[in-house]
Amino acid sequence: MGNDRTAGTGHAVIAGAGIAGLLAARVLAGPYERVTVVERDALPAGAGPRRGVPQGHHAHGLLAKGFELLDELFPGLTQDLVAEGALVRDAQADVRWFNDGHLLKPAAGDLPCLLVSRPGLERYLRSRVATLPGVEFHDRCEVLEPVADHTGGRVTGVRVLRVNSEPRLLGSDLFVDATGRGNRGVTWLRALGYGSAPQERVDSGLVYVSREYRRRPGDAPADAYVVGASASAPRGGVALSAEGDRWLVTLFGMGADRPPVDPDGYHRFAARLPVPDLHRLLERLEPLGPPRAMRIPVSVRRHYERLERFPEGYLVTGDALCQFNPSYGQGMTVAAGEAAALRDCLAEDAGEGLAARFFRRAARITDVPWDLSVGGDLRFPAVAGRRTPRVRALNRYVARLHRAAAxxxxxxxAFLTVAHLQEPPQRLFARDVLAGVARGGAVRGATVRGLLRPRPAGEVARARTAAPAPAADPAAGDRPRTTAAS
Incomplete structure (x- = not known):
């Protein structure tokens, strides 16, 4: 992996045993002699959902780029998960993608995606990380706060509280906050004498309702369905095959147009999606349990790379760094990219300035998916934000692109490679794509020239006004709106 920190010395403590925490543990094992993963939940022996990951009940999408990175970090992952019932399918040939009501034309390609449940993937990663030298898990144990040295310039430990025990101090050379959407980074930094990171926020008003169904051979002509929302119909859904011979089906709506949790209402909502295919599938399936609802918290990006002061020995990753609208399916892939970035930073120098270097790289990883998700959210009238002429033009072009992709x-x-974070958004304006869109008379030259103007990274995200902070939601929950939860 290229992590050649001096002879594996020191102790790293990671708060959170979710996907981001496990990936951080993977790249820290070796560079650090000891890695301790602290998790508030009781960690299950199997692949069941747990309280701290309520989104585990819902369909998750692992984008092609994320799949590639996980297979690199955990050699043999694909074979192991397929042996356990997961599926590897091509995103263009084997998935029925509907964008703005248009079926993306299927074709053989090379964009493999992994169909597996969130609890199944987390259990597998946890089992692999647990075998790494020097790694140990402390579950039913909560990080109360990081503790700094007498200068306040370096975190030297974390105070933890285990169930039925007294608080104690774990000494650390590196502390990683991977506590997800419910993180207390603002409070912790303030207590250490530091300011909070600048934030961007957007509230799509998204609500998920998911249900599991039995999967049998011949159920459907595809192993996955993705029905994206449109500005005129701000509702959508996904149906993903998963291990255990199951379909994981998630319907989502925005604002007041929410999927009901009663079975009959759930199916009636599916009948109102922009296309009938997902509803027809549900009519043929046997349900395995009741629908489960989840209000998706506000999307928040924290710009730690903009802070002038930050303590050494302290990093932030995963949803604690940026929590995305999960309907784009970006979160796990971005967390994998951050883990790879941390690996590369450690290979260069694990000493002073690690946090600053990591946050700069993490920001570059986050820029594109954040801009894509925010630009996609601004297609919907109910989402608060300022639509600049450029944002409006981009969204008009994307709508035309969806028609051409049919x-x-x-x-x-081209759309899928961008959606799966394999290629930059500029791919959508390459000569062959522009020609395909223009063949139907869908875009005029003047519009194309305007869209091709260079722009600073993050312009789309900064084009909107900050939404007011909502009340805290105890239910924590990856291109345009097309994929399942992050």
């Missing part, structure tokens, strides 16, 4: 597989593949 008949032109080159256009469809």
């Amino acid at each position: 008949v032109d597989p080159v256009v469809g593949r």
Whole structure:
């Protein structure tokens, strides 16, 4: 992996045993002699959902880029998970993608995606990390606060509280906050004498309702369905095959248009999606349990890279760094990218300035998916934010691109490579894609020239006004709105 920190010395403590915490543990094992993962939940022996990850009940999408990174970090992952019932499918050939009501034209490609439940993936990663030298898990144990040295310039430990025990101090050379959406980073930094990171926020008003169904051979012509919302119909859904011969089905709506939790209402909502295919599938399936609802918290990006002061020995990753609208399916892939960035930073120098270097790299990883998700959210009238002429033009172009992708597989593949974070958004304006969109008379030259103007990274995200902070939601929950939860 290239982590050649001096002879594996020191102790790293990670708060949170979710996907981001496990990936951090993977790259810290070796560079650090000891890695302790502290988790508030009781960690299950199997693959069941747990209280601290309520989104585990809902369908999750692992984008092609994330799949690639996980297979690199955990050699043999694909074979192991397929042996346990997960599926590997091509995103263009094997998934029925509907964007703005248009079926993306299927074609053989090379964009493999992994169909597996969130609890199944987390259990597998946890089992692999647990075998790494020097790694140990402390579950039913909560990080109360990081503790700094007498200068306040370096975190030297964390105070933890285990169930039925007294608080105690764990000494550390590196502390990683991977506590997700419910993180207390602002409070912890303030107590250490530091300011909070600048934030961007957007509230799509998204609500998920999910249900499991039995999967049998011949159920459907595809192993996954993705029905994206549109500005005129701000509702959508996904149906993903998963291990255990199951379909994981998640319907989502925005604002007042929420999927009901009663079974009949759930199916009636599915009938109101922009296309009938997902509803027809549900009519043929046997449910395995009741629908489960979840209000998706506000999306928040924290710009730690902009802070002039930050303590050494302290990092932030995963949803604690940026929590995305999960309907784009970006969260796990971004967490994998951050883990790879941390690995590279450690290979260069694990000493002073690690946090600053990591946050700069993490910001570059986050820029594109954040801009894509915010730009996608601003398609919907109910989402608060300022639509600049450029944002409006981009969203009009994307709508035209979706129409072209229904008949032109080159256009469809370009969309998917961007959606799966394999290629930058500029791919959507390459000559062959513009030609495919223009063939239907869908875009005029003047519009294209305007969209191709260079722009600073993050412009789309900064084009909107900050939404007011909502009341705290105890239920914590990856291109445009097309994929399942992050």
